[in-house]
Amino acid sequence: MDAKLQQARNIARQGMQALSQRQGAAAEAAFGQAIELGWTGADIWILLSHARSLKKDITGTEAALQKALSLEPENPRALLYMGSFLESCSQHLRARSFYEQGISFAVAAQDQTPELADLINRARRFLANMPKDVRHPVDDFIDVHNLGGDPEDELLIQSLQILAERKRPFVSQPSRFLYAGLPNRQFFRRDELEWTGALESQTDAIRTELEGLLARPEASRFAPYVESNSQKGAPNDTPMTNNPDWSAFYLMKQGKRVEENIALCPQTMAAIEAIGDDAFPSPQPSVLFSQLKPGTRIPAHVGMFNTRLICHLPLIIPEKCGFRVGNETREWTPGEMFIFDDSINHEAWNESAEPRFILIFEIWRPELSARQRRLLTELFAPGF
Incomplete structure (x- = not known):
């Protein structure tokens, strides 16, 4: 010491x-x-x-x-x-x-x-x-202006809750690379990205491929999501390291296609590829089915980069499952995507008696231009 x-x-x-x-x-x-x-x-x-x-x-x-x-x-x-x-x-x-x-x-x-x-x-x-009818002035402001009726109100309401000290502000704190000036946003709305509707429409087909996979011997290919030999910069000192309670079946792992797994889930991979230029951000993107076993809690952590967003497509969601990013907690709804910045402190849990399954993939931050994405791809070339 x-x-x-x-x-x-x-x-x-x-x-x-x-x-x-x-x-x-x-x-x-x-x-x-x-x-x-x-x-x-x-x-x-x-x-x-x-x-x-x-x-x-x-x-x-x-x-x-x-x-x-x-x-x-x-x-x-x-x-x-x-x-x-x-x-x-x-x-x-x-x-x-x-x-x-x-x-x-x-x-x-x-x-x-x-x-x-x-x-x-x-x-x-x-x-x-404490009396239940005690109100903060922000409550009156929200009521007078009927905030919450428009999707654009989400961030203003969150700001008012921080003003009222009901929530604490969280900022992006990536463990490896911070791109200066990108907004601190916990969640992004699904309707902000033009391809989300098309992907969500594939939910039934993707879930069918997952269920077929789970019924086959290949289901044994689910491996711990956090491995002791993870890529440089990944957290390896958590209770989930090498723990199968949080596991993944990869179609793409750290930038490399897993062809034998893609062959079992071709529609799933095709749905991600149909996203176009927003998909597969550098460095080393992954596409995977994520399993969270009953009674498992993923400890709070942050991702490595704020140049990407993480997408969840919920597939098999038991009750008593939840997900927190920063100061906001949500529940997964099958077929409705979560898009969030994983460089902000976040955690997940499954308190049910059944496993939870979601499809996870990454996209570029929408604020980054084609030129910025190209430069970052060169920066993150092998050896970085």
């Missing part, structure tokens, strides 16, 4: 001891020094907020929690502690927003610690006792 980081850990332990003795100033000094030495993440800022709270430093407490949330917008402890702080300040409308977000993320957390359980219980007690 890095010497400075080890020193930061030791100093943070001193801060914890000071907290336990309710010595706010000493705890604040220790946590501040640990941060200066390179301690990162939301947890140290949450601890700093506790120290400042002991000092009755209201402004400093909120600032520390805001910093924690800027680092980890979906951190349930930071959200719930912010709700608790705002409740103590009698800012009940804001507290409700953070409590609701915090509960949502906490329920999804895999490690329900006693601390987190206590925070959830406090939040639920507060929400149970």
